[in-house]
Amino acid sequence: MAGLYFHIPFRTASRSYDDAYYEVFPDEQHLTSSLASFTEAVDAELRLYARDYAEDEPIQTIYAGGGRPSLLPLRHVRSLLNTVLDVFDASMFEESTAEVNPADATRAYLSGLRNVGFDRLSVEALSFYPEDLQHLGAPHRASDVIRTIRTAVNVGFDSLAVDLAFGWPDQSMEQWEKNLRQATEMGIPSVTLMEHRPDEPEKTDDEDRMQRARKLQRAGDMLTDAGYHPYELTHYARPGHESAHLNNTYAHGSYIGVGPSAESFWWPKRAGDRSASRWTNIRDLSRYVEVLGNRYPPIAYRQTADWTSLAREFIFLRMRTQEGLSLPDLHERYGYDLLAEKGDLVDRLIDNSLMNGLSDQCIRLTRSGRLVADGIAEKLMPE
Numbered sequence: 001m002a003g004l005y006f007h008i009p010f011r012t013a014s015r016s017y018d019d020a021y022y023e024v025f026p027d028e029q030h031l032t033s034s035l036a037s038f039t040e041a042v043d044a045e046l047r048l049y050a051r052d053y054a055e056d057e058p059i060q061t062i063y064a065g066g067g068r069p070s071l072l073p074l075r076h077v078r079s080l081l082n083t084v085l086d087v088f089d090a091s092m093f094e095e096s097t098a099e100v101n102p103a104d105a106t107r108a109y110l111s112g113l114r115n116v117g118f119d120r121l122s123v124e125a126l127s128f129y130p131e132d133l134q135h136l137g138a139p140h141r142a143s144d145v146i147r148t149i150r151t152a153v154n155v156g157f158d159s160l161a162v163d164l165a166f167g168w169p170d171q172s173m174e175q176w177e178k179n180l181r182q183a184t185e186m187g188i189p190s191v192t193l194m195e196h197r198p199d200e201p202e203k204t205d206d207e208d209r210m211q212r213a214r215k216l217q218r219a220g221d222m223l224t225d226a227g228y229h230p231y232e233l234t235h236y237a238r239p240g241h242e243s244a245h246l247n248n249t250y251a252h253g254s255y256i257g258v259g260p261s262a263e264s265f266w267w268p269k270r271a272g273d274r275s276a277s278r279w280t281n282i283r284d285l286s287r288y289v290e291v292l293g294n295r296y297p298p299i300a301y302r303q304t305a306d307w308t309s310l311a312r313e314f315i316f317l318r319m320r321t322q323e324g325l326s327l328p329d330l331h332e333r334y335g336y337d338l339l340a341e342k343g344d345l346v347d348r349l350i351d352n353s354l355m356n357g358l359s360d361q362c363i364r365l366t367r368s369g370r371l372v373a374d375g376i377a378e379k380l381m382p383e
Contacts, residue, residue: 001092002057002268003248004084006042007259008069009285010035017126017136017165017196021261022067023285031071038259038285039076041292043083045258048297050087056268057254058089061245062096068124068139070104074112081116095159095244097122102144110148111155120159120243121152126194127165128182129175136165136196149186159241161190166219167212168196176215177222184226189241193219193234213371220367233320233370250317252310257281260288260298267310276305311336312381319377324364336382338363345379 009022010031025031062084064077077098084090097120098113105123113121125145126138133142145162152160164179183191195212220230228236232250235243249255257264261283267276279302282288291298305313311334318325331337339346346363349355354369354376365373 001060001094001248001253002053002266003061003063003245003253003255004059004088005245005255005257005262006062006064006069006080007257007262007281008038008064008066008072009260010038010066010071011068012071012139013137015137015139017138017194018067019197020065020067021283034285035072035076037289039072039079041289041298042080042258044292044295045298046080046083047087048292048295049256049258049264053256053266053268054088056266058092059084060092060094061248063243063245064098064118065122066099068101068104069098070100070109074109074116077113078116095120097161097243097245099124100148101140102148103140105144105148105151107151107155110151110157114156119157120161121157122161122192123148123152123163125149125162125164127179129179132165132171132175132179135168135170149188159190160188161192161237161241161243162188163192163194164219165194165196166215169208169211171215173215173218177218180219180222184223184228190235190237190243191223191228193236195234217367217371220370229322230370231322233373250321252314252317260285276310278303278305307335308382310334315381316374316377319363319365319373319380320370322364324362327361327363338380341382342380349376 007020009020011018011022011024012026012031014024023034025034096118098118099122100110100113101124110121123145125148126136127133128142128145130142133140149160149162162183164183166176180191193216195216223236224230228238230236231242232246235246237243252267254266254268255264256266258281260281262281263278265276265278279299282291282298282300288298311330314330314334315325327338346355349369350357353366354372356364356366365376369376
């Protein structure tokens with residue numbers, strides 16, 4: 001299984017909650033021109049990668065993210081999806097997700113996304129309440145969020161996710177609980193918890209970090225009680241509504257990223273002598289368009305990962321999932337016997353209720369352990 005990720009790096013203003021690469025285009029005329037040249041560049045990039053990778057694995061998932069991907073007009077969206085069908089094997093296609101901002105989500109736009117082939121929607125809601133949206137500087141209103149969700153369901157999106165932001169000091173626990181309750185009462189199938197990082201993280205204190213941890217824990221309690229499960233640390237879904245694209249990423253599956261700053265990971269066979277490649281695109285929209293205009297790959301950095309690096313990545317990814325880390329997979333794929341190397345640490349984690357006992361040769365973190373998952377994963381990795 002392989003995924004395809006589109007990074008669409010456009011916004012009309014800077015947003016404190018978006019730490020991905022994007023360019024600001026407050027002027028509609030310049031935005032329209034840039035969207036057209038961007039689409040041509042992505043089309044060229046897709047064709048370049050298809051030449052090298054299309055025969056290795058079929059594309060099974062597509063994810064269009066950003067930035068603010070819903071600024072991309074439907075005619076450009078349709079053009080890029082047609083290119084994917086032209087140059088890649090889509091015979092085993094499973095899921096196509098589009099991120100949308102509620103400010104852009106007209107009925108015509110959402111219906112158009114559904115008609116061109118998207119079957120899953122991720123809504124950048126952030127909050128259901130005006131005071132939160134004002135604090136975050138969001139481009140949409142609370143009424144836009146409700147309208148977007150209802151319209152998405154009406155035009156045929158059965159699989160739907162919303163992003164809910166948390167973590168700034170002025171956000172009370174009561175307000176956070178109201179947001180979570182609104183999402184569950186509306187029957188939204190999937191909820192993504194989006195931690196709002198401070199602009200100056202070095203100035204945060206222990207109390208601020210504890211407040212964010214408590215809000216994350218409270219979200220987990222409320223969503224679990226409402227029938228959601230955490231298939232990844234910050235992604236909760238009701239059964240059957242998990243993101244296949246995200247699951248592939250956290251299973252260390254292959255994926256190609258197109259667009260400025262997009263990352264790719266390709267390891268089609270995961271066996272024998274073949275090693276995985278990872279590359280990152282140029283983090284500059286103008287340069288990205290220029291390079292692809294000359295039909296060169298827009299790659300800023302490429303590496304071939306060794307077995308130790310791959311084992312470290314696999315541990316990091318799997319410890320963030322509810323399914324957990326399969327010890328036989330880790331040993332057979334990456335040559336790392338975790339119990340032989342870190343068995344004493346595993347025992348201590350179990351004794352301290354941070355890890356569940358070994359079951360079907362898998363290790364999984366408890367609810368308390370998931371709050372410090374990345375730190376635990378770091379300790380379990382090979383040197």
